[in-house]
Amino acid sequence: xxxxxxxxxxxxxxxxxxxxxxxxxxxxxxxxxxxxxxxxxxxxxxxxxxxxxxxxxxxxxxxxxxxxxxxxxxxxxxxxxxxxxxxxxxxxxxxxxxxxxxxxxxxxxxxxxxxxxxxxxxxxxxxxxxxxxxxxxxxxxxxxxxxxxxxxxxxxxxxxxxxxxxxxxxxxxxxxxxxxxxxxxxxxxxxxxxxxxxxxxxxxxxxxxxxxxxxxxxxxxxxxxxxxxxxxxxxxxxxxxxxxxxxxxxxxxxxxxxxxxxxxxxxxxxxxxxxxxxxxxxxxxxxxxxxxxxxxxxxxxxxxxxxxxxxxxxxxxxxxxxxxxxxxxxxxxxxxxxxxxxxxxxxxxxxxxxxxxxxxxxxxxxxxxxxxxxxxxxxxxxxxxxxxxxxxxxxxxxxxxxxxxxxxxxxxxxxxxxxxxxxxxxxxxxxxxxxxxxxxxxxxxxxxxxxxxxxxxxxxxxxxxxxxxxxxxxxxxxxxxxxxxxxxxxxxxxxxxxx
Amino acid sequence: xxxxxxxxxxxxxxxxxxxxxxxxxxxxxxxxxxxxxxxxxxxxxxxxxxxxxxxxxxxxxxxxxxxxxxxxxxxxxxxxxxxxxxxxxxxxxxxxxxxxxxxxxxxxxxxxxxxxxxxxxxxxxxxxxxxxxxxxxxxxxxxxxxxxxxxxxxxxxxxxxxxxxxxxxxxxxxxxxxxxxxxxxxxxxxxxxxxxxxxxxxxxxxxxxxxxxxxxxxxxxxxxxxxxxxxxxxxxxxxxxxxxxxxxxxxxxxxxxxxxxxxxxxxxxxxxxxxxxxxxxxxxxxxxxxxxxxxxxxxxxxxxxxxxxxxxxxxxxxxxxxxxxxxxxxxxxxxxxxxxxxxxxxxxxxxxxxxxxxxxxxxxxxxxxxxxxxxxxxxxxxxxxxxxxxxxxxxxxxxxxxxxxxxxxxxxxxxxxxxxxxxxxxxxxxxxxxxxxxxxxxxxxxxxxxxxxxxxxxxxxxxxxxxxxxxxxxxxxxxxxxxxxxxxxxxxxxxxxxx
Numbered sequence: 002x003x004x005x006x007x008x009x010x011x012x013x014x015x016x017x018x019x020x021x022x023x024x025x026x027x028x029x030x031x032x033x034x035x036x037x038x039x040x041x042x043x044x045x046x047x048x049x050x051x052x053x054x055x056x057x058x059x060x061x062x063x064x065x066x067x068x069x070x071x072x073x074x075x076x077x078x079x080x081x082x083x084x085x086x087x088x089x090x091x092x093x094x095x096x097x098x099x100x101x102x103x104x105x106x107x108x109x110x111x112x113x114x115x116x117x118x119x120x121x122x123x124x125x126x127x128x129x130x131x132x133x134x135x136x137x138x139x140x141x142x143x144x145x146x147x148x149x150x151x152x153x154x155x156x157x158x159x160x161x162x163x164x165x166x167x168x169x170x171x172x173x174x175x176x177x178x179x180x181x182x183x184x185x186x187x188x189x190x191x192x193x194x195x196x197x198x199x200x201x202x203x204x205x206x207x208x209x210x211x212x213x214x215x216x217x218x219x220x221x222x223x224x225x226x227x228x229x230x231x232x233x234x235x236x237x238x239x240x241x242x243x244x245x246x247x248x249x250x251x252x253x254x255x256x257x258x259x260x261x262x263x264x265x266x267x268x269x270x271x272x273x274x275x276x277x278x279x280x281x282x283x284x285x286x287x288x289x290x291x292x293x294x295x296x297x298x299x300x301x302x303x304x305x306x307x308x309x310x311x312x313x314x315x316x317x318x319x320x321x322x323x324x325x326x327x328x329x330x331x332x333x334x335x336x337x338x339x340x341x342x343x344x345x346x347x348x349x350x351x352x353x354x355x356x357x358x359x360x361x362x363x364x365x366x367x368x369x370x371x372x373x374x375x376x377x378x379x380x381x382x383x384x385x386x387x388x389x390x391x392x393x394x395x396x397x398x399x400x401x402x403x404x405x406x407x408x409x410x411x412x413x414x415x416x417x418x419x420x421x422x423x424x425x426x427x428x429x430x431x432x433x434x435x436x437x438x439x440x441x442x443x444x445x446x447x448x449x450x451x452x453x454x455x456x457x458x459x460x461x462x463x464x465x466x467x468x469x470x471x472x473x474x475x476x477x478x479x480x481x482x483x484x485x486x487x488x489x490x491x492x493x494x495x496x497x498x499x500x
Numbered sequence: 501x502x503x504x505x506x507x508x509x510x511x512x513x514x515x516x517x518x519x520x521x522x523x524x525x526x527x528x529x530x531x532x533x534x535x536x537x538x539x540x541x542x543x544x545x546x547x548x549x550x551x552x553x554x555x556x557x558x559x560x561x562x563x564x565x566x567x568x569x570x571x572x573x574x575x576x577x578x579x580x581x582x583x584x585x586x587x588x589x590x591x592x593x594x595x596x597x598x599x600x601x602x603x604x605x606x607x608x609x610x611x612x613x614x615x616x617x618x619x620x621x622x623x624x625x626x627x628x629x630x631x632x633x634x635x636x637x638x639x640x641x642x643x644x645x646x647x648x649x650x651x652x653x654x655x656x657x658x659x660x661x662x663x664x665x666x667x668x669x670x671x672x673x674x675x676x677x678x679x680x681x682x683x684x685x686x687x688x689x690x691x692x693x694x695x696x697x698x699x700x701x702x703x704x705x706x707x708x709x710x711x712x713x714x715x716x717x718x719x720x721x722x723x724x725x726x727x728x729x730x731x732x733x734x735x736x737x738x739x740x741x742x743x744x745x746x747x748x749x750x751x752x753x754x755x756x757x758x759x760x761x762x763x764x765x766x767x768x769x770x771x772x773x774x775x776x777x778x779x780x781x782x783x784x785x786x787x788x789x790x791x792x793x794x795x796x797x798x799x800x801x802x803x804x805x806x807x808x809x810x811x812x813x814x815x816x817x818x819x820x821x822x823x824x825x826x827x828x829x830x831x832x833x834x835x836x837x838x839x840x841x842x843x844x845x846x847x848x849x850x851x852x853x854x855x856x857x858x859x860x861x862x863x864x865x866x867x868x869x870x871x872x873x874x875x876x877x878x879x880x881x882x883x884x885x886x887x888x889x890x891x892x893x894x895x896x897x898x899x900x901x902x903x904x905x906x907x908x909x910x911x912x913x914x915x916x917x918x919x920x921x922x923x924x925x926x927x928x929x930x931x932x933x934x935x936x937x938x939x940x941x942x943x944x945x946x947x948x949x950x951x952x953x954x955x956x957x958x959x960x961x962x963x964x965x966x967x968x969x970x971x972x973x974x975x976x977x978x979x980x981x982x983x984x985x986x987x988x989x990x991x992x993x994x995x996x997x998x999x
């Protein structure tokens with residue numbers, strides 16, 4: 002009885018989160034700028050969040066949770082996992098005062114709107130005070146949650162994205178990469194191919210049509226989703242209505258294309274979550290690290306593979322027939338493969354290649370830990386950003402805030418503890434794909450023939466259908482038989498860029 | 501203290517209604533069809549409505565309302581009007597059980613989705629049971645509210661759209677039109693001009709560009725709004741983010757154009773509501789009748805006037821330069837005026853001209869009263885529709901459900917009591933415009949020169965800035981010095997179509 006009350010209650014919470022996800026999508030994709038400036042939406046969203054928070058902290062919840070815990074034997078493994086997620090959600094929410102949650106949401110919305118404006122003007126000074134407010138509130142939240150979860154403040158934030166993960170584990174996992182990467186990057190950069198860059202312009206319409214075809218090809222169900230445009234590629238919505246965004250560059254179609262395929266990895270995971278557990282915590286994606294592993298598996302292991310690129314090369318030529326016939330060297334199979342094999346350190350994370358990407362993450366991960374512990378002030382970010390960019394990527398980017406410390410929306414939106422999941426996702430993706438390939442050595446060959454079903458079946462069985470039955474580490478062990486390790490990841494980097 | 505608690509509480513309710521309006525816009529404009537079929541959104545919206553309902557019925561509200569009533573002398577007129585609206589909202593909500601509200605919202609969402617599908621297939625049979633469910637729940641709601649408001653069940657529903665209005669008043673107001681209209685229509689039809697129909701195709705893009713220019717011209721602030729496409733033209737959102745929709749017909753640009761200008765009338769009202777009363781009941785639009793009066797004043801009295809049409813004719817020719825030069829007779833000033841002067845009975849309400857439109861409303865108004873009292877069964881709608889269409893419009897439309905009793909979204913969405921506000925709006929619009937013209941006889945001349953500011957200033961002072969300070973009848977008296985009457989309306993019809 003108590004457990005079914007909990008299920009009913011969490012269904013209602015899930016409904017409001019469903020609404021929240023579309024309000025946020027609308028804010029990013031649809032809302033006119035002057036409406037954003039009027040702040041009415043920010044206030045409304047903040048109220049919605051506070052209503053959700055209030056529902057997570059209703060006194061009857063504690064009673065139901067305790068009663069369900071006493072009758073644990075009556076629950077099946079899915080229900081038990083569901084109960085664990087509910088307990089966790091309740092524990093975190095009840096340790097945070099409602100006013101603090103509302104303050105955070107409001108400050109984050111405000112800062113995000115400011116970021117959009119200030120970023121396009123390369124205007125660090127007007128952005129910086131809003132970011133300070135966000136971090137001040139975030140540190141209070143981190144301190145409060147840390148006491149509840151009995152962990153470090155930064156880990157309390159990380160836990161929101163990667164439940165159960167601690168920065169000490171991440172540090173251990175990431176440690177061998179720090180000395181390894183600069184050397185790998187140097188070697189790979191020296192051996193990189195020299196492709197012909199296709200010369201545009203490529204109309205948005207033609208790019209969009211091509212991308213929609215490719216999304217259907219890789220199994221994104223566009224009848225249960227959309228493709229739109231936003232500043233930053235993203236994937237939002239709910240399993241039956243997944244909203245992908247990308248952004249088009251008329252001079253270069255390759256980025257929007259691969260960006261959308263990356264988001265398709267997220268989207269397919271959402272669309273294949275267990276339908277029987279909709280609206281329950283256990284029916285949600287396991288963690289953001291696992292989520293990112295699905296987008297990176299899609300992008301790096303499927304879509305940047307030679308068999309896949311050779312498979313879609315005719316579609317690309319068909320999408321831009323004039324360009325392709327005038328620039329045969331740029332549009333042949335080999336050149337298209339080479340376009341997606343570049344290793345070239347650059348300042349922008351979302352444009353980074355697979356090899357340099359982890360450096361962008363390590364830079365942000367170190368810095369956000371220091372911002373939360375208070376060892377780094379907001380005013381010191383630009384200087385630290387420049388120093389770390391020089392050290393990790395061998396680049397100088399001074400004064401270019403827009404392509405430097407203001408390039409990402411994460412911190413403005415209060416998403417501290419998010420960045421490391423990108424690297425975790427890359428490591429998980431390599432481990433999943435290596436495991437699937439060991440069990441079925443023909444996977445890449447099948448992909449080259451447009452057969453995605455065998456790999457999708459493996460992913461569905463081992464990952465997608467499991468929802469949040471396990472935490473990410475257990476999911477990895479169940480799916481691959483091994484604990485998290487960078488071994489397959491490093492092997493993949495070697496074999497793709499150095500052999 | 502109690503009153504300020506009420507203000508804070510109603511601000512939060514307004515925030516959730518703000519969210520609701522965008523969720524509904526998304527549902528109409530953005531949501532993919534398979535997502536609608538999955539019902540997740542319908543359930544989520546239904547939960548949001550139930551949360552709003554719960555906030556309207558919290559026990560502390562009654563206490564605060566009573567305490568504020570006792571200290572009425574401390575409140576200024578705006579605060580008193582605000583309190584009246586709050587009392588009304590609380591009274592209505594607390595008389596309805598939450599489960600009934602949730603059932604209604606869920607049945608309406610379901611029926612609306614079904615309507616979209618079934619309508620395009622002309623499929624009355626699969627739609628009809630869903631409409632029955634909606635009406636069954638609606639009748640329960642009407643009965644309950646009728647006891648609370650001490651009025652007839654139908655009037656209890658009407659009150660949601662036109663607070664304080666009763667069907668007896670409407671019947672009295674509308675009565676002289678019933679014998680008058682058929683004769684007026686016959687005369688006007690015989691005297692109608694015979695314009696050249698411009699021959700398309702007119703691309704959606706060119707139509708959209710023209711409409712955006714016209715929207716800016718008439719003072720819709722598109723920085724605080726959007727223009728999109730949906731099945732049914734509409735205006736939603738909130739004052740700082742008003743979302744207009746229209747639909748394009750490649751064979752005929754005139755409908756989308758005038759449809760969007762109609763919605764611009766709604767939008768301007770929203771955008772000019774009193775900014776100091778945002779998120780309070782008294783800051784909202786007075787009633788839907790007044791809302792419709794603003795769209796009809798915009799469409800019928802401004803945008804279909806000869807001075808306006810002559811003013812925009814060069815913009816139309818510029819938007820379709822090839823067509824205009826090949827078809828000079830269709831694109832000259834006089835012909836463009838004549839295109840918007842047609843009187844031609846037809847089956848579809850939203851395509852009806854100004855003269856036949858009231859018949860479409862009288863047909864629906866009579867029928868929905870009978871559906872709510874139980875004198876008409878859902879299964880009898882098609883036959884009654886056919887009979888009334890023959891009687892009022894002299895047309896037969898048998899078996900064409902799509903352009904007959906399934907043409908409107910209102911009943912599927914549970915909006916019973918809505919239709920009469922269209923006619924009420926037409927009557928109010930004529931009365932407002934006649935009054936403004938008496939005070940400033942140069943209004944039409946100014947409009948012909950693109951000067952909208954003088955009329956807008958009158959509307960802002962008398963109507964827009966008043967929010968819900970008065971009910972619609974008092975607003976009319978304050979603005980025009982007269983009680984509601986069809987006199988100016990009939991004069992307008994005569995002078996436009998019969999002189």
